[in-house]
Amino acid sequence: MSEPAAAASALLPGFAGGTLHHLRLDRPVPFDVEGRRVAVAAICDDSRAVTQGALFLLLPSACTGYEEGRVRRYCAEARARGAGCLVTVGLDLLLEPGMPHLALASMEQAGALLGRLLGTRDRPPRCIGVTGTDGKSSIVWMVRHALARKLGSAWSLGTLGWMRAADDCLPLDNTTPSLLTLHGVRADAGRAGVGALVCEVSSHGVAQQRIAGIPFSAALWSNLGRDHLEEHGGSERYRALKCRFMQQVAAGGGRVVGNGDHPVVVEELGRLEGACWYRRDEGGAAAPDTLAWSVEDGRRLCLAVxxxxVVVEDVPPAxxxxxNLAAAAALLWFGGLAGLDDLPALLSSMPTPTGRMEQVAAGVYIDYAHTPEALAALLASARPLCRGRLLLLFGCGGGRDRAKRARMGEIAACGADALWITEDNPRDEDARAIAEEIAAGVAGRCPCRIEIDRGAAIADALRAKGPEDLLLIAGKGHESYIERDGVRQPWSDADCVRALLRQPPERRWA
Structure with a gap:
């Protein structure tokens, strides 16, 4: 069963000017501010996107760390561009005398305001959330794909972008987009008659309350590993953000589902009444709150409640x-989104998520793995598919999570037969220094080469690959850029591999 073909990719009427920072309303909406009635024609959360009659929404994430002068410049620019009123959150300043100004105390109030202006309160589509360190993108991909098969249409928001169909995707600035973008996409989905909206909920999305006012009817927590720990102030705060999201869903009457094989998830969700689980099948009858899963012959997923x-056929070989497919099944089942007998038709022959152990040439795969846990899972999944050597090319991003670099080097050395360490979004750090921190974890356990130029590293790895070998290129997956010194430069691992292999053999490695 396949989903309906998508129309050409374009922003729906709600978003104007090719940007997700300017949301045009169907018609001007009366809005009372400071005893004055204002007709709001659009909502903008970027002063550069403001147009005549727009409401300028100044959110905390745009103010934190900025001096008062910069905030005032944003407001002055918005006014000069024709903003009809100003809404701020958690900002107690007199910004533009004479301009209608609504000062809100919380993001929850901002979310409620957007729901009222957009007319989305207590209206479809259903919203489903997925959180966790690893696996979010794949689970969201699978749930969206299954619901599109069942309902005719379903959208998703996450690392892969704003996906309206498998062949219709728009890039997003963040895994969990801004408050305005999220509410605007939900409003557009309602106008388009979309059956469900499936969202990746990141730790930053929770911390900055970008999901405020979104009623999640079901949510799943996949795991907890190492990611963004320095930005959140340590592992306990990172863990607390995941917990907060699931608690909010449960408090709002939504169904919460967790990975019953992950101790931290079990400990935290076990405190919530009505939590449900997916676990590897260890035999015996399944409990009422559990979906047990196992795999036969590597391509048949057996699900028991x-x-x-039931049995899901032709599953991806990793x-x-x-x-992740079992997680999707649990979310569909316990979330009341699909019946047990529906699951085989909805989940069988599931296409591989973009950039998730995606084969781009014979014996060559790209993957987004960029945490220690994800890299270990990737290597473990690839080893059974490999008849020769298992080759791995990867790096670590700059500006975050230094502590994981040596650990990823250790995992790579223990799981692969040869390594290439290269750049992966070095941002404002020295790429060679990052590579040397990774190499410290390798500690001579297996052959390792440092080649900072990612294209040259891929060429060298392809040259070294024998016909029985399997090459994993990890870290970027679907990403279409490399970020160096604050500039995102176009890049694609898949395109690089294909371009090299298209060249005549005598020129391929020149």
Whole structure:
């Protein structure tokens, strides 16, 4: 079963000017501010996108760390561009005398205001959330794909972008987009008659309350690993953000689902009444709150709940895909989104998520793995598919999570037969210094070469690859850029591999 073909990719009427920072309303909406009635024609959260009659929404994430003068410049620019009123959150300043100004105390109030202006309160589509360190993108991909098969249409928001169909995707600035973008996409989905909106909920999205006012009917927590720890102030605060999201969903009457094989998830969600689980099948009857899963012959996913069991055929050939597909099944089942007998048709022959152990040439795969846990899972999934050597090319991003670099080097050395360490979004750090920190974890355990130029590293790895070998190119997956010194430069691992292999053999490695 396949989903309906998508129309050509373009912003729907709500978003104007090719930007997700300017949301045009269907018609001017009356809005009372400071005893004055204003007709709001659009909502903008970037002063550069403001147009005549727009409401300028100045959010905390745009103010934190900025001096008062910069905030005032944003407001002055918005006014000069024709903003009809100003809404701020958690900012107690007199900004533009004479301009209608609504000062809100919280993001929840801002979310409620957007729901009222956009007319989305208590209206479809259903919103489903997925959080966790690894696997979010794949689970969201699978749930969206399944719901599109069932409902005719379903959208998703996350690392892969704003996906309206498998062949219709728009890039997003963040995994969990801004408050305005999220509410605007939900409003557009309602206008378009979309059946469901599936969202990746990142730790930053929770911390900055970008999901405020979004009613999640179901949510899933996949795991907890190492990512963004320095930005959040340590592992305990990172963990607390994941917990906060699930608690909010449960408090709002939504169904919460967790990975029953992950101790931290079990400990935290076990405190919530009505939590449900997906676990590897260890035999015996399934409990009423559990979906048990196992794999036969590497391509058949067996699912068992208290009501019975079904088999999903032709699943992607990787262990982490099996677990993610089981997670998707649990979310569909316990979230009341699909019946047990629906699951085989909805999940069988699931296409591989973009950039997630995606084969781009014979024996060559790209993957987004950029945490220690994800890299270990990738290597473990690839080893059974490999008849020769398992080759790995990867790096670590700059400006974050230095502590994981040596650990990823250690995992790579223990799981692969040869390594290439290269750049991966060095940002404002020295790429060679990052590579040397990774190499410290390798500690001579396996052959390792440092080649900072990612294209040259890929060429060298392809040259070294034998016909029985399998090459994993990790870290970027679907990403279309490399960020160096604050500039995102176009890049694609898949395109690089294909371009090299298209060249005549005598010129391929020149």
């Amino acid at each position: 208290a009501e019975g069991s 262990a982490f895909h099996h677990e």
